[in-house]
Amino acid sequence: MATLINDGFPFTTAQAPELGLTPKMLRLRLDQGLVRRVFRSVYVDAAVPDSRSGRVRALTLVTPENAIVCDETAAWVRGLDVHAPGRRRDLTPSMVVRHGMARVERPGSMGRQAIISSDDIEFVDGLFVTTSLRTTSDLLRRMYRPYALAAADAFAHAGLIDVDELAEYVARLKGYRGIVQARSLAALVEPKTQSPGESWQRLRILDAGLPPPEPQFEVIDDFGRSYFIDLPYPDVLIGTEYDGREFHTDEVHRRHDQGRRDYLSELYGWQWVIGTRERIFGDDTSFEHELGEALGITPLSRWWGTGQRRPRRRAARAS
Numbered sequence: 001m002a003t004l005i006n007d008g009f010p011f012t013t014a015q016a017p018e019l020g021l022t023p024k025m026l027r028l029r030l031d032q033g034l035v036r037r038v039f040r041s042v043y044v045d046a047a048v049p050d051s052r053s054g055r056v057r058a059l060t061l062v063t064p065e066n067a068i069v070c071d072e073t074a075a076w077v078r079g080l081d082v083h084a085p086g087r088r089r090d091l092t093p094s095m096v097v098r099h100g101m102a103r104v105e106r107p108g109s110m111g112r113q114a115i116i117s118s119d120d121i122e123f124v125d126g127l128f129v130t131t132s133l134r135t136t137s138d139l140l141r142r143m144y145r146p147y148a149l150a151a152a153d154a155f156a157h158a159g160l161i162d163v164d165e166l167a168e169y170v171a172r173l174k175g176y177r178g179i180v181q182a183r184s185l186a187a188l189v190e191p192k193t194q195s196p197g198e199s200w201q202r203l204r205i206l207d208a209g210l211p212p213p214e215p216q217f218e219v220i221d222d223f224g225r226s227y228f229i230d231l232p233y234p235d236v237l238i239g240t241e242y243d244g245r246e247f248h249t250d251e252v253h254r255r256h257d258q259g260r261r262d263y264l265s266e267l268y269g270w271q272w273v274i275g276t277r278e279r280i281f282g283d284d285t286s287f288e289h290e291l292g293e294a295l296g297i298t299p300l301s302r303w304w305g306t307g308q309r310r311p312r313r314r315a316a317r318a319s
Contacts, residue, residue, distance in 0.1 A: 005035065005045040010058035013041040039091040040109075052079055056125045059093060062109060067095040068121055068128045071110075071142065074135040075151065077124060080158060082139060082151035085196075096130070115176075132160040137170050140185050141178030146281070149185050150199035156191040163189045192216045197242035198230050201275040201287075205231070205240070208288035208299035213240060219264060227260055229270075237268060238294050242275045 005011070006019055016026050026043070029035040036046040038058040048054060055077055059069055071094040075082045083091075093109045098116055120134035130138065132155055139151040155161045166189060170182045188206065192215040193199050206212060213231035220226050232239040243257065264270040271294055279287040285301065292299035 002047070004047060005029075008045055008048045010038055010042055010044045010054065010061060012061050013043075016043075039093055052077060053125060056127050060127055062093060063095060063127060066101050067097055067111070068116065068130055070094050070096040070114075070130045070135065071138055072151075074130045074132075075139070075155070077127070077129055078132065078158070078160060080151075080154050080160075082147075082154050084144065084147045133165060133169050136161050136166055137173070137182060137186075140170065140182035141176060145181060145185065146200040146203050147196075148181070149188060149203050150193075150196035152185065152189045153191070153193035153199045154196070156189050157193055159191075163191065190215050194230075195242065195244065197244040197275070197277075197280075200280050201240065201242045202231055204275070204280050204288060205291065208292070210288065210292060210295060210297055210299055219268070221263075221267060227264060229264075232270075233295065236295065237270045238273065238291070239264070239270050240273045240275065240291060242280070244277065 005021070006015070011019060013023075013026070016023070021029070026035065030037060030043070034046050035043050036048075037043055038055070039062075042058050042061055044054065044058065059073070059077065063069060069077060072083050072087075073091075073094040076091065095109060095111045096114045096116060097111065099113045101113065116130070116134070120131055121128055122131050123129075129135075136152050136155045140148045142148075143151060152161075152166070156163055156166075163186075167183075167186045170179065170186045173179050173182070176182075188203065190199075190202065193202070194216065198215065202213065202215070211233070213233055215231055217229050217232045217234050218226055219229060229239040230241040239261070241257070241261075261270070261272050265272070273287065273291045273294060275287050278284065285299070288299040
């Protein structure tokens with residue numbers, strides 16, 4: 001059995017020479033798939049499975065004593081990937097320090113100051129991390145609206161937060177940037193949501209002034225077989241689903257989904273309005289107009305754009 005590099009523990013670029021790895025050798029092993037990059041300047045033997053303990057060990061190598069892991073990185077520690085789609089392979093550690101302390105200046109890390117109480121921090125295997133409730137609140141405030149709701153839905157689906165506690169928590173926050181957004185989104189968090197695409201599509205529906213669909217509705221056919229529809233209106237037999245790039249681009253998945261939809265249409269009369277990334281994001285309003293026509297409701301105009309607006313700088317506001 002081959003010996004694991006550093007006995008399977010994460011290591012930094014600075015530690016590599018002590019392990020007999022020159023920069024050239026490290027690059028070669030990375031190219032060969034023998035070493036896995038955790039994030040900038042931190043690596044682990046590729047034979048070591050990804051795990052929460054491994055992620056925590058990697059973070060302890062780069063997190064100063066006064067820093068608290070937060071935002072998407074705090075979710076990542078708990079096994080959730082809530083990064084924006086374009087950042088899912090760019091694992092840049094996010095850290096926060098209390099106001100008055102020096103910010104984290106390490107290259108490859110994002111640091112900020114914030115008002116944070118001891119109740120918002122927990123100790124996870126030797127690492128200070130914002131609690132799930134505080135992490136979700138921060139993501140609701142700081143992320144682009146569709147991505148923020150998807151992150152909160154993921155925490156709720158994993159059972160890491162209670163939606164009522166989240167609503168009460170954000171209601172108590174005063175003077176924080178993005179708190180108005182956080183409060184409005186906290187009321188929409190749905191634990192049944194199973195993918196970011198469902199969150200994005202549900203928000204687009206609600207922002208268009210259309211009735212809320214019933215998430216993950218189960219249809220049982222005459223033979224006792226079960227079929228789940230992402231975001232349907234069961235009373236009028238209208239189903240909406242999100243076909244994402246990750247699971248709906250290959251022919252096998254496309255045929256399976258189309259076959260399921262055709263079957264339910266032929267047997268029970270279901271109609272379908274399908275969302276894709278191109279139809280849900282940007283200024284294309286065809287999705288909500290198609291759904292509105294099926295429901296007999298004129299949708300509100302809605303344009304999300306493709307990214308988050310930069311918040312205005314204001315004095316004496318919390319981060």
